[in-house]
Amino acid sequence: MSLADALAQARHMGLDALDAQLLLLHLLGRADDRAWLRAHDTDALPPSVAPAWQELCRRRLAGEPVAYLVGRKEFFGLPLAVDARVLVPRPDTETLVEWALELHGPAPLKAVDLGTGSGAIALALQHARPAWEVWAVDASAQALTVARTNATQLALPVRFHQGDWLSSLPGPFDLIVSNPPYIAEGYDHLPALRHEPQSALVSGRDGLDDLRKIIGQATTRLVPGGWLLLEHGHDQSAAVHTLLKAAGLAQVCSRQDLAGIVRCTGARLPSPMDNKPLTQG
Ligand code: GLN
Numbered sequence: 001m002s003l004a005d006a007l008a009q010a011r012h013m014g015l016d017a018l019d020a021q022l023l024l025l026h027l028l029g030r031a032d033d034r035a036w037l038r039a040h041d042t043d044a045l046p047p048s049v050a051p052a053w054q055e056l057c058r059r060r061l062a063g064e065p066v067a068y069l070v071g072r073k074e075f076f077g078l079p080l081a082v083d084a085r086v087l088v089p090r091p092d093t094e095t096l097v098e099w100a101l102e103l104h105g106p107a108p109l110k111a112v113d114l115g116t117g118s119g120a121i122a123l124a125l126q127h128a129r130p131a132w133e134v135w136a137v138d139a140s141a142q143a144l145t146v147a148r149t150n151a152t153q154l155a156l157p158v159r160f161h162q163g164d165w166l167s168s169l170p171g172p173f174d175l176i177v178s179n180p181p182y183i184a185e186g187y188d189h190l191p192a193l194r195h196e197p198q199s200a201l202v203s204g205r206d207g208l209d210d211l212r213k214i215i216g217q218a219t220t221r222l223v224p225g226g227w228l229l230l231e232h233g234h235d236q237s238a239a240v241h242t243l244l245k246a247a248g249l250a251q252v253c254s255r256q257d258l259a260g261i262v263r264c265t266g267a268r269l270p271s272p273m274d275n276k277p278l279t280q281g
Pocket of ligand 1: 090179180181182183193200201202
């Protein structure tokens with residue numbers, strides 16, 4: 001059987017064409033090199049990998065994310081190792097990183113990523129801003145193991161901490177970012193995400209339990225003028241606006257994700273300097 005035959009067989013089984021290519025390249029030790037596959041599609045599928053190929057196709061059809069099957073996912077240009085201990089980083093979350101980088105340049109500051117999972121946000125920030133002191137928090141020891149491995153692999157000096165959001169982490173921080181769990185219990189979309197850690201996805205009856213906790217804690221951990229940037233569900237921006245304002249935060253505003261959905265909302269802790277007139281001369 002040729003590589004083209006193997007791909008056709010996978011398509012016939014119901015696999016997405018791109019997924020099939022990525023899985024086959026992974027098996028052949030040529031991660032993501034689709035140009036190579038195009039040039040070699042008449043090569044024979046090595047008989048030694050045929051059983052593993054069948055197994056990968058079967059697992060993909062059963063809903064396992066490609067990222068888990070190949071053990072990696074790119075986020076903000078960084079290759080991250082991922083497995084079922086962490087949520088697969090989504091391209092939509094890059095919006096949060098871009099926003100944080102727009103707010104602050106290279107000057108040293110203290111930032112924290114809450115619910116870091118694979119370490120995606122913290123590592124992207126640390127990579128782009130080497131002088132920042134970047135912290136990454138997760139409640140899951142297993143997730144922190146994955147995140148630490150990624151930091152070591154990328155030689156990035158992110159500081160890791162196991163805890164319940166900010167409760168055991170001394171501040172203050174100039175910037176707090178988080179992609180917390182925000183899906184409501186029982187939401188229709190959840191079965192499609194059954195292979196990912198539910199603790200990273202589900203947050204109470206309305207999906208807002210963790211966002212409420214984070215917003216409550218952030219007001220006591222931000223420097224005056226510091227920003228809190230949050231990812232949330234497609235229908236939660238109004239609720240998050242209300243929570244941020246009720247917590248006394250100002251300049252509440254939102255950003256869209258790649259699909260044009262309002263996906264991130266941020267706000268700033270007011271500073272006594274805000275109302276001071278600029279001194280003249
Ligand atoms: N964006 C993810 C999804 O809907 C959820 C991520 C999260 O809960 N933080 O698939």
